[in-house]
Amino acid sequence: MKSPNLQPALSPIQREILVGGMLGDLSIYRAKLTHNARLYVQQGAVHTEYLNHLYSVFQNLCSSGPKLSVYLDKRNNTTYEALRFNTRSLPCFNYYRELFYPEGIKIVPANIEELLTVRGLAYWAMDDGYKDRGNFRFATESFSRDDVLLLLEILKNNFSLDCSLNTVKSNQYRIYVKTNSMIQFRALVSPYFFPSMLYKLQ
Numbered sequence: 001m002k003s004p005n006l007q008p009a010l011s012p013i014q015r016e017i018l019v020g021g022m023l024g025d026l027s028i029y030r031a032k033l034t035h036n037a038r039l040y041v042q043q044g045a046v047h048t049e050y051l052n053h054l055y056s057v058f059q060n061l062c063s064s065g066p067k068l069s070v071y072l073d074k075r076n077n078t079t080y081e082a083l084r085f086n087t088r089s090l091p092c093f094n095y096y097r098e099l100f101y102p103e104g105i106k107i108v109p110a111n112i113e114e115l116l117t118v119r120g121l122a123y124w125a126m127d128d129g130y131k132d133r134g135n136f137r138f139a140t141e142s143f144s145r146d147d148v149l150l151l152l153e154i155l156k157n158n159f160s161l162d163c164s165l166n167t168v169k170s171n172q173y174r175i176y177v178k179t180n181s182m183i184q185f186r187a188l189v190s191p192y193f194f195p196s197m198l199y200k201l202q
Contacts, residue, residue: 028093052083068083
């Protein structure tokens with residue numbers, strides 16, 4: 001009798017990193033409702049070391065390694081390089097696809113307070129945060145105002161961080177970690193930061 005074909009599951013660390021990365025630039029695609037979902041990861045070539053690190057995290061779920069792509073930005077007629085990889089299409093990603101894309105557009109899940117850990121916060125910061133005159137901002141422009149306000153609440157409740165909502169345009173918002181919380185923020189996330197990304201905290 002053959003053993004059942006067991007599908008791989010996400011480890012606890014993979015789940016934490018996935019949730020944090022999904023608040024940034026990580027994506028989960030599903031070609032059809034009848035298909036399993038897959039994780040897609042891309043970083044500019046300047047962050048090759050970090051992308052290779054992310055690949056090492058999810059390598060057991062991938063069929064091939066990172067690939068280099070060259071893109072043409074028609075706005076200024078310049079090319080730029082990016083590295084990307086994707087996992088296999090697997091049932092373990094279906095839950096997160098439905099959670100983050102209930103209507104096909106990425107949102108902040110209502111239960112993010114239960115999902116976002118300190119490790120996840122660090123990967124969100126590495127993936128989609130940047131230094132701003134000694135402080136820190138999260139680039140959350142792709143989320144709605146209500147979603148960003150929810151994230152502000154979680155940053156306060158889960159991590160005791162004092163942050164504010166900054167309006168970029170009439171319908172785009174960023175999260176700003178206030179000066180009085182920077183010591184706490186650095187202490188929380190720096191143990192999980194990949195070395196090549198530590199410049200974002202300095």
